[in-house]
Structures are given as structure tokens and as C-alpha cells.
Amino acid sequence: MEPSNDVALDIIITNVVAVFRTRCHLNLRTIALEGVNVIYKPEYGKVLMKLRKPRITASIWSSGKIICTGATSEEEAKQGARRLARTLQKLGFKVRFADFKVVNVLAVCSMPFAIRLIDFTKKNRPIASYEPELHPAATYRIKTLKATIQIFSTGSLTVTGPNVQTVATAVEHIYPLLFECQKPLRK
Amino acid sequence: MSSRVCKNCGGTDIDVDQARGDAVCMGCGSVLEDNIIVSEVQFMETGGGGSSAVGQFVAGDGGNPTFGEGFYTGVGRESRAQTLQNGRRQINTLGHQLQLNQHCLDTAFNFYKMAMCKNLTRGRKVVHVLAACLYLVCRTEGTPLTMAPFSCFSALNSLPRFPLQVNVYVLGKTFLTLARELCINAPAIDPCLYIPRFAHMLEFGEKNHEVSMTALRLLQRMKRDWMHTGRRPSGLCGAALLVAARMHEFRRTIKEIISVVKVCEATLRKRLNEFEDTPTSQLTIEEFMRVDLDQECDPPSFTDGQRKKRLKLLEEELEKKIGEVQGEIHEYQDEIEMELEQSRPKLRGIYASYAKTGRTQRLPDALDSHEREEEELKDVAEHLNRDLCDQLISGEEEEREGKEERPPRRGPSLASLLGPMPTAASLGLPESISKCIGEEKENDGDTENGELDLNGIDDDEIELYILNDKEVKVKTELWLKQNEDYLKEQKEKQERIAKEKELGIYKERKPKISGSKKRAPIHASTADEAIEKMLEQKKISTKINYDILKELNVKPSTSPAPQTAESLKGATPGAQRLTGRYRKPANVPLSLGTPLSTLGKSSPELHRLPLESSSTPP
Numbered sequence: 083m084e085p086s087n088d089v090a091l092d093i094i095i096t097n098v099v100a101v102f103r104t105r106c107h108l109n110l111r112t113i114a115l116e117g118v119n120v121i122y123k124p125e126y127g128k129v130l131m132k133l134r135k136p137r138i139t140a141s142i143w144s145s146g147k148i149i150c151t152g153a154t155s156e157e158e159a160k161q162g163a164r165r166l167a168r169t170l171q172k173l174g175f176k177v178r179f180a181d182f183k184v185v186n187v188l189a190v191c192s193m194p195f196a197i198r199l200i201d202f203t204k205k206n207r208p209i210a211s212y213e214p215e216l217h218p219a220a221t222y223r224i225k226t227l228k229a230t231i232q233i234f235s236t237g238s239l240t241v242t243g244p245n246v247q248t249v250a251t252a253v254e255h256i257y258p259l260l261f262e263c264q265k266p267l268r269k
Numbered sequence: 270m271s272s273r274v275c276k277n278c279g280g281t282d283i284d285v286d287q288a289r290g291d292a293v294c295m296g297c298g299s300v301l302e303d304n305i306i307v308s309e310v311q312f313m314e315t316g317g318g319g320s321s322a323v324g325q326f327v328a329g330d331g332g333n334p335t336f337g338e339g340f341y342t343g344v345g346r347e348s349r350a351q352t353l354q355n356g357r358r359q360i361n362t363l364g365h366q367l368q369l370n371q372h373c374l375d376t377a378f379n380f381y382k383m384a385m386c387k388n389l390t391r392g393r394k395v396v397h398v399l400a401a402c403l404y405l406v407c408r409t410e411g412t413p414l415t416m417a418p419f420s421c422f423s424a425l426n427s428l429p430r431f432p433l434q435v436n437v438y439v440l441g442k443t444f445l446t447l448a449r450e451l452c453i454n455a456p457a458i459d460p461c462l463y464i465p466r467f468a469h470m471l472e473f474g475e476k477n478h479e480v481s482m483t484a485l486r487l488l489q490r491m492k493r494d495w496m497h498t499g500r501r502p503s504g505l506c507g508a509a510l511l512v513a514a515r516m517h518e519f520r521r522t523i524k525e526i527i528s529v530v531k532v533c534e535a536t537l538r539k540r541l542n543e544f545e546d547t548p549t550s551q552l553t554i555e556e557f558m559r560v561d562l563d564q565e566c567d568p569p570s571f572t573d574g575q576r577k578k579r580l581k582l583l584e585e586e587l588e589k590k591i592g593e594v595q596g597e598i599h600e601y602q603d604e605i606e607m608e609l610e611q612s613r614p615k616l617r618g619i620y621a622s623y624a625k626t627g628r629t630q631r632l633p634d635a636l637d638s639h640e641r642e643e644e645e646l647k648d649v650a651e652h653l654n655r656d657l658c659d660q661l662i663s664g665e666e667e668e669r670e671g672k673e674e675r676p677p678r679r680g681p682s683l684a685s686l687l688g689p690m691p692t693a694a695s696l697g698l699p700e701s702i703s704k705c706i707g708e709e710k711e712n713d714g715d716t717e718n719g720e721l722d723l724n725g726i727d728d729d730e731i732e733l734y735i736l737n738d739k740e741v742k743v744k745t746e747l748w749l750k751q752n753e754d755y756l757k758e759q760k761e762k763q764e765r766i767a768k769e770k771e772l773g774i775y776k777e778r779k780p781k782i783s784g785s786k787k788r789a790p791i792h793a794s795t796a797d798e799a800i801e802k803m804l805e806q807k808k809i810s811t812k813i814n815y816d817i818l819k820e821l822n823v824k825p826s827t828s829p830a831p832q833t834a835e836s837l838k839g840a841t842p843g844a845q846r847l848t849g850r851y852r853k854p855a856n857v858p859l860s861l862g863t864p865l866s867t868l869g870k871s872s873p874e875l876h877r878l879p880l881e882s883s884s885t886p887p
Contacts, residue, residue, distance in 0.1 A: 115745050122748070124755050196568060199498050200457050207454045214458065215416050216441040218499030235498035236571035265495075267567055 093253055095246065097152060097188040100159040104146040104167060104177040113142065116173055131166065138162035142170075146177075149185075156184050156246055186242060189249045193237035193257075195264040202233065202263040227252055233260065237267065275301060349385070352395075356381050359399050367418055369403070377406045380451065387450055393443060401443040408455040413462040415503050416440055417531045460502035460509075461485055467506055470529045476517055484513035486558070494547045494566040496540070504532045508540035516554050543569045 110129045114122035121130040129142045136158040141149045148166065153159035163182060170177045199220045203212040210233075212220035219232040219240070229243035229252040239256070243249045274281055280296030287309065292302035311323045357378050364374040380402040384390055390398050400419045407414045416437050448455050468481045487509040491497055497505055507530035514521040523537055530537075544550055547566050549557065566572075749756070793799035797819065804815060 115748060116741050122752075124752060124759075196495065196571065203457060208449060208452065211445060211449070212457060213441055213445065214497075214499060215501050215503075216438060216445075234570075235495065235568050236574065265565075267571065 091191055091193070091253065091257070093189050093191045093241075093250060095154055095187060095189045095249070097186075098154065098156055098159045098184060098246075099186040099188075100150045100153070100156075100163055100182060100184045102148055102150075102163050102167075102182040103180045104148065104170065104175070105180050106146055106176050106178070108142060108144050108146055108170065108175055108177075110142065110144050113170070113173060117169070131169075133162055133165060135165070136162035138166070140166050156187075159184060184245055186244065187246050187249050189241045189246075189253075191239045191241060191253055193239065193260060193264075194267070195261075196237050196267050197233060197235055197260055198263045198265055199233065199235050202260065205263065206259060222256060224252055224255060227255070231256055275299065352385070352390075353382065356395065356399060359395070360403065363399065363403060367403070367414065369407070369412070373403075373406045373410060373412070376409075377402045380405055380447070380453075383451055384447060389447060389450055397440060397443045398447070400440055401447045404440070404444050405447060405451075405453060405455060408458070409453065411456070411462065413466045415463065415531070417503070458502050460497060460505045461488055463502055463506045464488065464510070467510055467529055471510065471514070471521060471525065473514070473517075473519060476519070480510070480513045480517050480519065483516055483558075484509040487512055490547075490549050490557075490561075491544065494544075494549065495568040496543055496547075496566075498568060499570075500540075501532065501536075503530045504536045504540055506530060507532055507537050508544060511537070511541070512544070546572075 110122065110127075113129050113131070114120050117129075117131060119132040119134070121132075123130065127143065131140045131142060132138070133140070136153055138150050138152045138159070140151075140162075148163070150159055150163050150166065153162055160182060164179060167177050167179045199212050203210045203220050206222065209224075210220055210222045217232075219234045222231045222233060223229075224231070227243060227248045229241060229248050231242075231252055232240040233256075234240075239253070241249045241252050243252055273283070275283065275294035275296060277299045278294065278297040280294055282295040283292055283301065284295055285292045285302075285305065287305075287307050290303070290305045290307060291300060292305060293300050312320045313323050315321050360374055360377050360381065364377065377399075381399065384398055384402065404414070404416060404419050406412075419440055447453075464481050464484050468477055468484065473480045484506070488497075488505060491505055491509065507526050510530075511521060511523070511526050523534060527534060527537065546569070548564060549562055552560065552562075793802055800818065804818075
């Protein structure tokens with residue numbers, strides 16, 4: 083089993099989701115009417131606000147809970163969240179920046195080889211599952227890390243986990259398993 | 270029991286006569302018991318002259334036998350037993366539709382019982398769980414069934430329901446959860462299993478076997494060429510069968526294959542194209558049957574990705590070259606213009622601004638020359654420092670210009686290239702640098718007291734996110750107009766609630782997700798009326814032509830045959846009683862003569878008499 087230290091794999095974080103609370107009630111209509119990049123969704127009871135600088139979309143509920151998606155790193159998520167809070171403050175609400183937490187991180191990674199999914203699934207039952215009728219990728223869930231990895235036959239992986247460190251650990255964890263069932267790519 | 274010792278004489282010699290049902294003491298002759306309940310098998314004569322046993326078969330798991338004809342919910346029946354019986358009934362019906370043998374159905378029922386024990390049925394529709402159990406059985410047995418037939422059920426419950434079409438993905442999710450919880454490892458589907466089944470459905474006649482063999486060979490080739498991972502097996506089978514059929518001179522159109530295999534045309538075409546890309550497709554038929562190429566291809570999605578990457582690289586290179594050439598051209602252009610300016614000194618002054626229109630390609634009146642310079646410098650900074658400044662400055666630029674078009678990117682003017690480094694840009698930089706490099710300190714105090722840390726947040730920029738008063742007014746108008754309907758609805762709702770509050774009958778009503786309303790029994794004088802009323806009550810199906818339905822004659826014999834299965838299932842579930850046990854959707858005519866009162870009640874056919882299920886004794 084080849085240790086993963088020898089190969090430098092690029093793990094690219096594509097999405098970071100974070101939540102925080104403003105600890106005050108927000109009037110969605112005011113936000114919708116006075117903000118620049120907002121979309122009001124009355125049937126869902128929320129307002130979508132999109133920021134440009136860190137590219138972030140935030141869902142704002144009237145209870146004061148806000149979910150930020152679209153950031154590419156944890157720091158960016160925090161920064162975007164703070165900007166958002168500042169904007170709301172300027173609109174006149176007494177917002178406070180409380181309970182900020184990164185909830186989900188999505189990353190993609192590409193292996194230099196193709197993978198035999200059926201072999202992989204057979205070896206790693208029941209942690210891995212593969213249903214070609216439903217989804218082209220095999221799903222591997224690591225319970226201890228609470229991470230899910232989707233493995234495609236071309237060698238690309240999609241990893242989701244609660245933070246960036248978990249994602250890196252998950253990739254390291256799964257690399258040897260994938261290496262066993264590889265098929266070299268004919269580039 | 271008193272039959273051991275006689276009460277009168279104390280003797281133990283008791284004669285029990287089963288025929289008369291007496292227990293008599295042999296010593297003193299006193300009758301101890303009369304009308305003893307016997308548990309013997311009795312026989313009676315059947316119509317044909319043979320004899321059959323009297324009694325009912327009871328299921329081994331202790332489900333109560335039903336008494337008489339109706340679906341009699343006896344007193345003291347457990348909910349669990351009821352659910353299990355319900356489930357068993359449905360599994361049997363559905364299984365017979367799909368032609369599964371009794372063993373499979375029993376296994377499926379066992380799965381269902383296990384699922385109940387683990388509370389997997391909570392929060393899920395019964396039909397979904399049942400379908401998942403059946404599918405699990407099929408997978409473990411290796412029966413070649415795709416998920417598609419499972420999703421075409423109708424829910425045969427005690428209440429006549431609208432036919433449910435289970436979404437394949439919902440079914441899949443349930444199936445996966447089930448397999449995981451019950452720790453059952455379902456082996457992966459091999460598309461080769463489906464070939465005989467689909468070939469049979471395509472009716473190749475005598476050459477069935479040969480075509481199947483060819484298709485199997487093709488499929489194996491596809492596997493080696495990595496076309497099968499991550500794809501639906503039915504799509505591959507369809508493509509293989511199509512080619513195999515053509516190879517053996519059978520003309521099967523794509524439409525026929527699609528109806529059998531249940532994939533869409535686009536998928537089939539794609540598979541065929543992918544197969545075309547492989548080297549095997551170049552072989553002739555005889556060669557293919559003899560020779561097996563060693564070379565394995567890459568997965569098609571990978572080759573696609575590589576191709577896109579290459580194209581992208583080429584494009585980028587091209588752009589770079591264009592950029593360079595453009596830069597050169599602009600240099601020359603600027604040089605020429607400088608020369609021209611020098612040779613036309615009288616145009617300075619008030620006409621200077623007009624002369625410069627051609628150079629800038631923008632409305633010169635709108636912009637100050639100072640601002641223009643700043644913009645130039647910004648463009649330079651962009652060009653030179655793409656990564657850092659691009660977003661920051663372009664963002665600001667966009668804000669400032671507002672609705673004006675962004676000026677097309679020009680190469681740096683000579684003056685600014687040779688002159689001092691752009692100052693405006695360098696002013697803009699420190700801010701972004703401090704933001705990106707010198708990260709804000711993590712304030713634990715942040716989360717404790719919830720104070721907002723303003724470090725690194727540019728207030729001015731945030732000002733831009735907020736509209737001023739006039740803009741607010743405009744937006745309010747637009748928004749109100751856009752959301753008129755919703756606002757009206759809300760107002761009405763509020764009024765309604767207020768009224769009810771006054772009357773004191775207001776209740777917090779949560780919207781019910783499952784629409785199982787108790788329907789009032791339909792009272793109608795004629796069949797037509799009843800149909801109309803029923804159609805109003807039930808959800809409208811898109812597959813039924815209601816106009817024709819209403820025009821139908823009441824006579825059952827003249828009812829037209831081409832009705833979809835859904836309409837049959839939805840319209841008259843009571844019809845099954847007349848046509849027999851197993852519903853073959855295509856053959857059951859719509860019989861309007863069935864008493865519509867059965868629609869409001871449970872369908873008696875659905876209840877299976879235990880006698881009938883004893884056809885294969887356990």
C-alpha cells in the first residue's frame with residue numbers, strides 16, 4: 083500500500099457552508115427593499131443576499147439565522163459572514179455576530195488513475211455503496227470523520243465533511259483503498 | 270379437568286366418546302361431560318364427488334383468520350398484526366404482477382418484518398418500503414429486474430387511492446437505507462443479466478439465443494472499454510441489443526428498443542456514439558466474433574474531460590497571443606496619435622476633449638480627465654496584476670460607473686507605461702493586501718458577547734450595498750407589483766384568521782403533507798353522475814381523457830379497450846372483483862356497471878381469503 087505522502091494530490095475546496103445568528107429579529111421586507119443584491123422568497127420565508135467580494139450567497143431568515151454558502155475557504159466564509167452582518171447593521175438592525183460555525187465543506191480531488199468501482203465496492207462493503215441506476219459514483223461514508231466521499235470511475239473524487247481538516251484526512255484515508263483497485267489511465 | 274376423576278365415585282376410568290361428545294364414568298355411569306369440544310379433522314363432500322377437509326388455514330405467525338367475507342376489523346387485533354397482514358397482501362399482489370415466485374415473496378415479507386422491527390417504516394410510505402423490500406429480494410436472488418417496473422405500482426390499500434408512481438430515486442434511497450440497516454449486501458447489477466429478458470421482449474423468434482449471445486459479447490467488450498461503470502445497465506443493454514439485432518439482420522427501431530429498455534433516446538444515441546469511438550467498432554462482424562482486441566479504452570467521461578481541457582488550453586494560448594498582438598497594435602496606435610496631436614497644436618483647448626473621442630471610445634463628456642486617468646491607471650494595474658487587483662478594482666469600477674458600459678479593455682497607454690507606477694492602484698492595494706495577508710484576529714470575545722468585529726470590513730463598500738431613498742421607493746413599487754398575488758393571499762388569510770378568532774373557532778392548523786382525506790361516500794343516481802362526482806373529488810390525472818370518459822356508455826360491454834393502466838387503477842378498483850384475481854392492466858376493460866358504492870369503501874377483492882393463499886402450502 084503506497085503511502086499518500088509521496089503523491090501530491092490537489093484538493094480543491096469548492097464550497098464552504100457556514101451558519102451564524104444575529105440574535106435579533108430581522109424584518110425581511112426592509113432588507114428586501116433596501117438592499118441591492120437581494121431576492122425575496124416569501125413562500126420560503128427567507129431573503130437571499132448575494133455578496134460580490136467573497137462570492138457568497140446568504141439565506142436570511144426572520145428569526146436571525148443566516149446560512150452562507152459559496153465561499154472557497156473557511157476564512158473567506160467568516161469574512162463574508164461578517165460583511166453581511168455589517169450590511170444588516172447598516173440597515174438599522176441591532177445585529178450581533180454570534181455562533182458562527184462552518185457546517186459543511188465540499189472539495190474535489192483527482193486521482194491520477196481510473197478506478198474499478200465494482201471491485202472497490204465489493205472490497206469495502208458495507209461502507210461503500212454503488213448503484214449505477216441511481217448515481218454514477220460509488221459512495222463511501224466514513225462514520226468516524228462524518229465525511230462522505232463520492233468516487234467516480236474516472237478517478238475524480240468529491241469529498242464533503244464538516245471542516246477542511248476532515249476532508250484532507252478523508253482523502254488520505256481513502257487513497258490506499260483506491261490505489262488497490264486502480265486501472266492506469268491511458269493519457 | 271374433571272375427566273380424570275369422577276365426582277361421584279372417585280373412579281379414574283373415564284370413557285370419552287368423540288362421536289357423541291360425552292365423557293362417562295365407567296364405574297358409576299354418571300355423565301361427566303356433555304358436548305365435548307373436539308378437535309378433529311372433519312371431511313365433507315365437495316361438488317365433484319371428492320372429499321375435502323373442513324377448516325381454514327391459519328398463517329404460522331399467528332395472524333388471525335378473517336371471519337366471513339368482509340374486511341372485518343375484529344376486536345382485539347393488534348395494529349402490528351394488521352400492518353403485517355396488509356403488507357403481506359400488498360407484497361403478494363405486487364409480486365404476482367411482476368411474476369415472482371412464492372419464495373421471493375416470502376423473503377420479501379421477512380424483510381418487511383425486519384424493517385418494521387427496526388422502525389424503518391416510520392416516516393416512509395408503506396408502498397415505498399414494500400417496493401424496496403421486493404427490489405432487495407430481486408437483487409439478492411439475482412432476478413433480472415430493473416427499478417423501473419417497481420415504480421409503476423398502484424397503492425392497493427384499504428382506501429382506494431390514486432395510483433402512486435414511485436419515483437425511482439425515492440425508491441432507490443429507501444432501498445439503500447434498507448440494505449444498510451439490515452446489513453444485506455446486495456451484489457452489484459450485471460447488465461448481462463438483463464439481456465435475455467430484454468431479448469425475449471423484443472421477440473427475435475428462433476434467433477433469440479444467437480442475438481443474445483452477440484449482445485453479450487458486445488456488452489463484455491463495452492465493459493472492457495470502460496463504458497459501463499457509472500451507467501445505467503439498461504442503457505448499455507439497449508445499445509448492445511440494437512447493434513446485435515442489426516448484425517443479425519433484424520430491424521428494430523430505436524423506438525421499439527426504448528419502449529422495452531426504458532431509457533430515453535438521447536441516452537441510447539450517446540451510448541452508440543461512445544461505442545463508435547472505441548477501436549472495436551471498426552471491426553467487421555466476422556472479425557468481431559473471432560477477435561478480441563487487447564487494448565482497453567479510458568472511460569468516455571474522462572476522454573471528454575481531457576478534450577475539454579485541451580481545448581481550453583488552446584483557447585487561452587490564443588487569447589494570450591491576441592492580447593500581445595493587440596498590445597502592439599495599441600502601442601503603434603498611441604504613437605501615431607501622439608504624433609498627430611503634436612502636429613495639430615491648434616486643436617488644444619476647448620476642442621481637445623472632442624478630439625480625444627476616437628482614442629477613448631467612451632463618452633468624454635461624462636468623465637473628467639482626471640477620472641479618466643485614474644481609470645487608465647486602474648486598467649494598467651489590472652493588466653499587470655491580474656489576480657489581486659482584478660476583483661477589487663473592477664468591483665469598485667463597476668459600482669462607480671453604474672449603468673454605463675464597461676470600457677473595452679485597452680492596452681496600457683505609452684505614457685502610463687513609461688511614467689511613474691500607477692498611484693491610484695497602489696493606493697487601492699494596501700487595503701486588499703492587508704485584508705488578504707494580515708488576517709483578522711480570531712476574537713473569542715466575538716462569540717461570547719456577539720459583538721461584531723469590524724476589522725477588515727470596508728464600510729464604504731458596504732454602503733454601496735444599500736440603496737438610497739429614491740431607489741428604495743422605486744424598488745418598493747416594483748416589488749409590490751411583482752408580489753401582488755402573494756400579498757393578497759396573505760391579507761385574506763389574516764382576515765380569515767381574525768374572523769375565526771372572533772367566533773372562537775380558530776385553531777392552529779398546520780398544513781398536512783399527506784393528503785389522505787376521508788372522502789364522503791358518493792351518493793349518485795346514475796353512473797355518469799357518480800363518475801363526475803368522483804372525478805371532482807380525486808386528483809386529476811394527466812393520462813385520462815376525461816371528456817371521453819364522461820361520454821362513455823353505461824354498458825360494460827361497449828366500453829372502449831384503449832385505456833391506460835392508470836385510469837383503470839384509479840377509476841374503478843372495484844372492477845378487479847369481476848375480472849379475477851390477477852390484474853393484467855391491458856386486458857381489463859373499464860366496466861362502468863360496477864357499483865360505485867364500492868369506491869367509497871374498501872375493495873373486497875383486495876382482501877385475500879386465506880384459502881386462496883394456500884395454493885402453495887408452506
